[in-house]
Amino acid sequence: MMTCNEAIExxxxxxxxxxDDGNHSAIKQHIEMCYKCCEKFEFxxxxxxxxxDKTFLHKTxxxxxxxxxxxxxxxxxxxSQPEPIVLEPKTKYHTGIFGFFTLRPAFVTMAILLPITITCLAVYLVFLRPTGFSPIIQVAAERHDSFVNDNMHLDLVSSDRNEIRRHFENLQQSNLAVDVPKWSGREMKLLGCKNYSMAGKKSAYVGLSGDHKKISLEMVNDSDMNLNKLDHEIFKGRSYHFGRYKGYNVVLWRQGKTLYSLTSTMNRRDLMRVASESIPSYNTRLPDGQE
Amino acid sequence: MEESARKEDKIKEFESAALEHIDSLFNVGMRMTRNREEAEDLVQETYLKVHRFSHTFKEGSNLKAWLFKILRNTFINSFRKKIREPKEVHYNEVEDFYLYSKIKSGKAGDDSLSGCVSNVYEFLEDEVKNAVDNLPLAFKEVVLYSDIEELSYGEISEIIECPIGTVKSRLFRARRLLQKSLWNYASERGYLKEKQGGRK
Known part of the structure; x- marks a missing residue:
């Protein structure tokens, strides 16, 4: 039997x-039997x-x-005036994704689509745009890749500053065609050198390490490689070209007839800093004026 | 051509079915806006929307509830009204069977059921209207939909886009608030007391 409290609830x-029917008749039964609840309920x-009765009074x-x-x-x-064809698609495509374009005024759609387009474009330009690509970038990056993975046999390994300088001079002599820069070697280790050829020209390859990252330096003389397609930027008076391949950044610059390239996972700016600080051009005197 | 004519007929048919509920819409509009001109604008705008969105009506669902939903959205959008549950009303502020127990205690010793029920009928129209009008919007609308338009909890929950439990508790609180304000009107006027005095 239902209690009053259960009924009142x-x-x-x-x-x-x-x-539902069951509960309804249970309450009804209770009310019929319980005077108090009946009174309350009727009230x-x-x-x-x-x-x-007292509020429903407004006639239209x-x-x-x-x-x-x-x-x-x-x-x-x-x-109904215009061609019935006009009406057809209007009522037809109001469901699903089409409703988005037809139900809302055009400016709402624009207000949503425009920022999305701009964002996509910005993301594409900042992160995904294929940076200028040139065969030389590919060669430099692949060579660096084998250097990073220790697949390259290098002739000399040393971290001694004088050793490095001497080696650079040797490199200069054995590669008369190559204009080797002087090496100030600040916080930079020489891991080895090698003679190579690039695009049919003789080149000198130098494996370096700085800031716990490996860096490849390569020098080609007399290169007529066209770098104009690549991005470029002037840094400390020298014009650098950039490329990116396989996740490596390649920075290129010309000094006289020689084309230099630095390749590493470092970002462009750091690479340009390495280039300008550690590898001053052949004719420039070293800042500390040694020898 | 024939098909478009049929479609036209269908739209006209739908619109005249919608127009049958105009008194309900106008009445709720009046209670919500508390202003005749605004109520007229609101109802007119509602029917223009009914025309524009007639294709969104699901056949077989409750037309009246659908109309109320459009009316409500128009009211919120066009009149920039917010229907939110007021925080200052405490759930336990008004006890169960408020009016019933007040009247009952005023008639101590007289247990006649018909006596106490008939009392309720003595509230004047204006008082009931005022009590309804002065309810916060969130409470007022559920009372209008349930008590006046006799819609089900499910239909109300669709109109106000709230779960059925919310409809239930709002309705419960709304009725208690109504009873309380009616009791206040009644005791201000003193006619319950008079009656009470007359009986003694």
Whole structure:
């Protein structure tokens, strides 16, 4: 048997006819038997009725009804005037993704699509744009890759500053065609050298290490390689060209007839700094004026 | 050509079915805006939207509830009204069967059921209207939909985009608030007391 409290808990739903048949008849049964609950319930039921009876009083003014009817008629007239074909796609494509374009005013669509387009373009330009590509970049990067993976046999390994300088001089002599820069060797280790050829020209390859990263320096004399397609930037008075391949940054510059390249995972700016600080051009005196 | 004519007829049919509910919409509009001119604008705008969005109506669903939903959204958008649940009303501020127990205690010793129920009918129209009008919007609308338009909790929950549980508790609180303000009106006017005095 249902208690009064149980019944009262469901009073409102009973009143609003929201109970399922089982619960409804259980409450009904209780109310029929319990005088107190019956009284309460009838009171609430009457209250609900009073709210309805005393508030539902506004008749729609005739002029409003008339105006709405005539406006709707005018709208329907308007729609039936043009070719029925115009109406077809309008009602047809309102669902799914098309609703996005047809339901909303054009400017809302624009307001959403425009920033997305701009963002995509910016992301593409900043991160994904294929940086200028040239065969020399590929050669330099691949050579650096084998250097990084220790697949390259180098002739000399030393970190001694004088050794490095001497070696650079040797390199100069054995590669008369190559204009080897003087080496100031600041915080830079020489890991080895090698003679190579690049695009049919003799080249000198130098494996370096600085800032815990391996760096490849390569010098080709008389190179007529066209670098104009690559991005370029002036840094400390020297014009550098850039390229990127296999995740390596390649920085190229010319000094006289010689083309130099530095390749590493370092970013461009750091590479340019290495280039300008550690490898001053052949004719420039070293800052500390030694020898 | 024939097909478009049929479509046209269908739209007209739909619109005239929608127009049958205009009194309900106007009445709720009046209670929500509390201003005749605004209510007229609101109802007119609602029907223009009904025309524009008639294709979104799912056949077989409750047309009246769909109309109320459009009316409500138009009200919120065009009149920049916010319908939010007021925080300052505490759930336990008004007890269960508020009015019932007040009247009952005023009639101590007289257990006649008909006596106490008939009292409720003595509230004047203006008082009931004022009590409804002065409810916070979130409460007012559920009372209008449930008590006056007799929509189900499910239909109301679709109109106000709230779970059924919220509809239930709001309705419960709204009715208690109504009873309380009606009791206040009644005791201000003193006619309940008079009656009480007359009986003694």
């Amino acid at each position: 469901q009073f409102q739903e009973f009143l609003d006819n929201e109970l 609430e039921q009457n209250f609900k009725k009073i709210i309805k 003014p005739q002029h409003l009804l008339q105006s709405i009817v005539s406006r709707l008629a005018a709208l329907n007239e308007e729609h």
